[in-house]
Structures are given as structure tokens and as C-alpha cells.
Amino acid sequence: xxxxxxxxxxxxxxxxxxxxxxxxxxxxxxxxxxxxxxxxxxxxxxxxxxxxxxxxxxxxxxxxxxxxxxxxxxxxxxxxxxxxxxxxxxxxxxxxxxxxxxxxxxxxxxxxxxxxxxxxxxxxxxxxxxxxxxxxxxxxxxxxxxxxxxxxxxxxxxxxxxxxxxxxxxxxxxxxxxxxxxxxxxxxxxxxxxxxxxxxxxxxxxxxxxxxxxxxxxxxxxxxxxxxxxxxxxxxxxxxxxxxxxxxxxxxxxxxxxxxxxxxxxxxxxxxxxxxxxxxxxxxxxxxxxxxxxxxxxxxxxxxxxxxxxxxxxxxx
Numbered sequence: 583x584x585x586x587x588x589x590x591x592x593x594x595x596x597x598x599x600x601x602x603x604x605x606x607x608x609x610x611x612x613x614x615x616x617x618x619x620x621x622x623x624x625x626x627x628x629x630x631x632x633x634x635x636x637x638x639x640x641x642x643x644x645x646x647x648x649x650x651x652x653x654x655x656x657x658x659x660x661x662x663x664x665x666x667x668x669x670x671x672x673x674x675x676x677x678x679x680x681x682x683x684x685x686x687x688x689x690x691x692x693x694x695x696x697x698x699x700x701x702x703x704x705x706x707x708x709x710x711x712x713x714x715x716x717x718x719x720x721x722x723x724x725x726x727x728x729x730x731x732x733x734x735x736x737x738x739x740x741x742x743x744x745x746x747x748x749x750x751x752x753x754x755x756x757x758x759x760x761x762x763x764x765x766x767x768x769x770x771x772x773x774x775x776x777x778x779x780x781x782x783x784x785x786x787x788x789x790x791x792x793x794x795x796x797x798x799x800x801x802x803x804x805x806x807x808x809x810x811x812x813x814x815x816x817x818x819x820x821x822x823x824x825x826x827x828x829x830x831x832x833x834x835x836x837x838x839x840x841x842x843x844x845x846x847x848x849x850x851x852x853x854x855x856x857x858x859x860x861x862x863x864x865x866x867x868x869x870x871x872x873x874x875x876x877x878x879x880x881x882x883x884x885x886x887x888x889x890x891x892x893x894x895x896x897x898x899x
Contacts, residue, residue, distance in 0.1 A: 640690050
């Protein structure tokens with residue numbers, strides 16, 4: 583009797599396993615063959631780590647692509663009345679998915695370069711960059727979890743994983759290449775600009791002749807009163823070391839090189855205290871009145887283009 587019982591249990595288990603394999607195979611075939619993105623298909627890809635692509639052996643999972651696409655749909659649908667079930671909506675989703683896949687591949691290559699250069703995600707620097715990123719997205723640091731959920735339908739951990747850390751790696755790698763690109767025309771240009779100031783030319787004259795910032799170069803390089811929370815960690819860290827009315831050194835920050843001059847601090851404008859509401863609205867962050875000379879440079883893009891050309895990329899999805 584006992585033997586018969588166990589044989590029946592084994593038979594049931596066998597049939598259940600076969601059924602699960604058939605069902606899983608069906609989902610995999612539907613996802614890869616027909617691009618299924620229904621709720622059951624998304625749920626299946628959340629449980630089973632099936633790949634969307636492989637970049638030099640690093641797997642990009644479909645659930646990562648689905649999570650980003652889910653945030654995109656949430657963001658669009660919460661802002662406008664858009665029907666993704668329509669033909670136009672389907673084309674828009676397909677186009678966006680292609681962009682998400684491309685970005686995921688680039689992020690994988692950026693991560694590989696980042697690790698090959700022995701760079702690390704340092705807690706203090708990342709914390710500062712994350713606060714800057716939230717501010718750029720119009721999200722209050724104190725209410726980040728709720729505001730991220732409202733805007734993207736994500737948890738804060740999802741936002742950090744899919745947005746903040748990839749953006750931080752890219753920014754830090756950009757700064758790394760800029761700091762190690764002293765032979766470039768851009769570095770030569772910013773060096774000559776600083777030498778001109780030290781030789782006696784005014785900051786405004788040099789800004790007009792050398793700066794790539796079209797908005798400020800014709801007004802003496804002035805960028806006005808700016809809160810440190812609107813500056814990335816590399817800029818704000820450098821500015822913390824520059825005294826008022828002093829000329830700073832060459833600062834490498836995402837996008838290029840800067841020479842800063844601080845002409846006022848802590849809500850001062852022409853020596854006069856700003857009105858209390860404006861001073862208080864900043865939430866305790868320091869405000870600086872700045873001028874700068876900016877020379878654009880993007881060595882990361884060149885390195886990324888070369889790395890992508892040499893990468894082994896396979897798409898499954």
C-alpha cells in the first residue's frame with residue numbers, strides 16, 4: 583500500500599513538473615516569439631530571470647526592461663490621456679522599448695569600463711549626487727519615496743537601481759576621463775583661459791573669448807545666484823574651497839571643464855541681504871553668486887563608442 587501511495591505521489595509530481603515546464607516554455611515562446619507584455623507575461627519574467635540581452639557576458643534581464651517600461655507607461659499615463667492599446671500607442675511603446683534596450687546596453691558597457699578603471703560607488707559622493715539628481719527631477723529629498731512612487735510608480739530602491747546608480751557611474755566616469763585628458767584641445771583651451779586671467783585680463787574678457795556657455799559668455803560669465811543643491815558634487819565640492827572674490831582652479835565636472843569665480847555667498851547680492859522668503863526658501867542650502875568659464879568636452883562618449891564597437895552584444899528580446 584505504501585509503495586502504491588508513493589508511486590502515485592511521484593506520478594502526480596512528475597505530471598505537475600511536466601505541466602510547469604510546458605507552461606514555462608509557452609511563456610518563453612510567447613515573450614521571445616511574439617513580444618508578449620501582458621500582466622501574466624510580466625509576472626512570469628519577474629519570477630524567472632530570462633535574458634533580454636547579453637553584453638560581454640553580463641546578462642540584462644527582461645524584468646529590468648519591463649520595470650523601466652512600466653515606469654515610462656506610468657509617467658505618460660499619469661500626465662496625459664494616452665491609449666497604449668491603440669496602433670499609435672503600440673508603435674510608441676515599441677520605439678521606447680528600443681531606446682530602453684539601447685540605454686541598458688550602454689549602461690552595461692559603462693559599468694564594465696567603470697569597474698575596469700577600478701572606480702567605486704563611494705557612499706558620501708553618491709549620497710550627494712543622489713540629492714542633486716532628485717532636485718533635478720523636482721523631487722524633495724525628505725519626501726523621496728512618496729514622490730518617486732507618485733511620479734514613476736516605483737519604490738525608491740527601484741529608482742536608485744535603474745536611474746541613480748547608472749547616472750552616477752556615467753557622471754563619475756566622465757569626470758575620470760576629463761581629469762586624465764590633459765592632452766586634449768579642451769583642456770589646453772581651459773588652461774590658456776586661466777593663464778590669461780592670471781596675466782591680468784578680466785574674467786569677463788576671458789569668458790567672452792574662451793567660454794562655450796553661450797548664455798553667460800557675453801555677460802562676463804555670470805550665471806547668477808545659484809543654490810549648491812543645483813550643482814553636482816564635483817562642482818559643489820570645488821566651490822566649497824574657493825573664497826569669495828577668489829579665482830578657482832580648473833574643475834572637471836560632467837560635460838566639461840569650469841573655472842569658477844565666487845562673487846557672493848549665503849544670500850548676499852551686492853552686499854545686501856536678500857528678502858527673508860527668498861533666503862529661507864532654499865531649505866538651509868548655501869547660495870552662491872557665480873561667474874564661470876566653461877569649455878565643453880565629452881571624452882566618455884568617445885570611449886563608450888569604442889567600447890561598444892568592441893563589445894559582444896546579443897539580443898534575445
